[in-house]
Amino acid sequence: xxxxxxxxxxxxxxxxxxxxxxxxxxxxxxxxxxxxxxxxxxxxxxxxxxxxxxxxxxxxxxxxxxxxxxxxxxxxxxxxxxxxxxxxxxxxxxxxxxxxxxxxxxxxxxxxxxxxxxxxxxxxxxxxxxxxxxxxxxxxxxxxxxxxxxxxxxxxxxxxxxxxxxxxxxxxxxxxxxxxxxxxxxxxxxxxxxxxxxxxxxxxxxxxx
Numbered sequence: 001x002x003x004x005x006x007x008x009x010x011x012x013x014x015x016x017x018x019x020x021x022x023x024x025x026x027x028x029x030x031x032x033x034x035x036x037x038x039x040x041x042x043x044x045x046x047x048x049x050x051x052x053x054x055x056x057x058x059x060x061x062x063x064x065x066x067x068x069x070x071x072x073x074x075x076x077x078x079x080x081x082x083x084x085x086x087x088x089x090x091x092x093x094x095x096x097x098x099x100x101x102x103x104x105x106x107x108x109x110x111x112x113x114x115x116x117x118x119x120x121x122x123x124x125x126x127x128x129x130x131x132x133x134x135x136x137x138x139x140x141x142x143x144x145x146x147x148x149x150x151x152x153x154x155x156x157x158x159x160x161x162x163x164x165x166x167x168x169x170x171x172x173x174x175x176x177x178x179x180x181x182x183x184x185x186x187x188x189x190x191x192x193x194x195x196x197x198x199x200x201x202x203x204x205x206x207x208x209x
Contacts (some may be wrong), residue, residue, distance in 0.1 A: 001189065007152070008121065009162045010021070011136075015019050015076075021095070021186070023058070023059055023061050024058065024108075025058050025059075025122070025207065026055070026056075026057065027055065027056045027057065027058055027064055027066065027209070028053075028054070028056075028208070028209055029038070029053060029054050029066070029152060029182070029206055029207065029208040029209075030047030030054075030099065030206050030207060031051070031052060031054040031129055031182070031204045031205055031206015031207065032050060032051040032052070032170065032204060032205070033047060033049070033050055033202060033203045033204040033205050033206075034047060034048070034049055034050070034123065034164075034202075034203055034205070034208065035047060035048040035050045035073075035200055035201070035202045035207065036071045036170065036200065036201045036202075036203065037054075037199070037200045038091060038176075038187070038199045038200060038201055039197075039199040040071075040199070041197075041198050041199045041200055042199075043077075043080075044074070044076065044077060044080045045074040045075065045077060045080075045091055045200075046074055046075040046077045047074065048072060048073045048075060049073055050070060050072045050073070050202040050204060051070070051071050051073060052069055052070030052071060052186070052204065053068075053069060053130070054066045054067055054068035054069065054099075054182075054200075055067055056101070058188045059189070061103065061106040061107060062102060062103050062104075062106055063100070063102055063103070063183055064101045064103070065098060065099065065100050065101065065117075066098075066099045066101055066115070066117075067096075067097075067098055067099075068095070068096070068098075068099050068117075068119075069093045069094070069095065069096050069203065070094070070095050070097075071092070071093070071094050071095075072092070072093045072095075072188075072200060072202055073090060073091075073092050073093075074090065074091050074092075074200065075088075075089070075090050075091075075123075076088075076089035076090060076091065076127075077148050079147055081127075083128070084196075086127040086128070086129070086155060086156075087128065087129040087130065088124065088127070088128040088129060088130070088152070089126060089127040089128055090092060090124075090125070090126055090128070090196045091123065091124070091125075091198075092125075092126075093121055093122065093123050093188075093190070093200070094121070094122040094123045094124075095119060095120065095121045095122070095164065095166075095188070096119050096120050097114060097117050097118055097119030097120075097164075097166060098114070098117050098118070098119055099115050099166065100116065100117055101113055101114070101115040102115075107108075109173065109174065110171065110172065110173050110174075111171065111172040111180065112169070112170070112171050113169065113170055113171075113172065113184075114169050114172075114184030115158050115167075115168055115169070115170065115184070115186065116165070116166055116167035116168060116186070117165070117166060118163065118164060118165040119140075119162040119163070120161060120162075120163065120164075121141070121161070121162050121163070121188075121190045122159065122160075122200075123157040123159065123160050123161075123162060123184045123190060123192075123198060124157070124158075125155040125157065125158055125159070126154045126156070126158075127154070127181065128152045128153060128154055128155060129152075129153050129155055130150065130151075130153070131153035132148040132149065132150060133149050133150075133151040134146055134147070134148055135148075135149055137145055141188065160192070160193075162190050162191055162192055163191050164188060164189055164190035164191060165188075165189050166186045166187060166188045167186065167187055168185050168201075169181075169184065170182050170183055170184025170185070170187025171183055171184075171205075172208055179207050179209035180207070180208050180209070181205070181206070181207055181208075182204075182205070182206055182207070183203070183204070183205050184203075184204055184206075185201055185202070185203045186201065186202060187199065187201050188200050188201070189209045
């Protein structure tokens with residue numbers, strides 16, 4: 001009887017440890033991918049790239065909330081640049097959002113989830129032109145010399161902080177107790193001035209644990 005009680009006790013401890021491994025209140029993710037400009041934004045911007053990461057808290061295996069930071073970079077397309085009279089240009093968007101997340105299948109080797117929220121978006125746009133910068137170098141034989149190197153000159157720039165929202169979905173693959181590889185797409189909508197808006201969809205691949 002004593003052996004049975006001892007064995008049962010350790011079995012319960014092991015089961016509790018496995019259960020604790022399966023569900024963690026803390027959540028983290030990091031990833032990157034490509035960004036698709038959509039709507040009227042897509043008529044002015046080329047597709048670009050994105051990187052980001054986040055940390056959050058799982059209230060249950062099915063419901064959590066993430067604090068996300070993301071950076072998206074997209075070039076201004078050639079038609080728009082020609083109409084405006086600039087040789088080059090880019091739009092960079094940094095966002096910091098709070099995003100509730102709903103896990104549809106949290107206990108298995110795969111998970112499907114819905115995520116969305118809102119926060120602050122910093123939109124920076126710049127118009128550029130190729131340039132040449134003069135630098136001073138040193139060669140043991142020739143001594144000091146000057147040379148021109150290609151560079152990018154910023155002709156005009158502007159930045160604003162605006163509210164925005166996002167909504168999307170993704171899938172995650174991995175083990176039940178360790179990090180999962182995920183792929184997701186989110187539509188982002190930034191509220192600009194004069195009823196204008198910026199819309200883009202980052203498609204992100206990364207690791208969540």
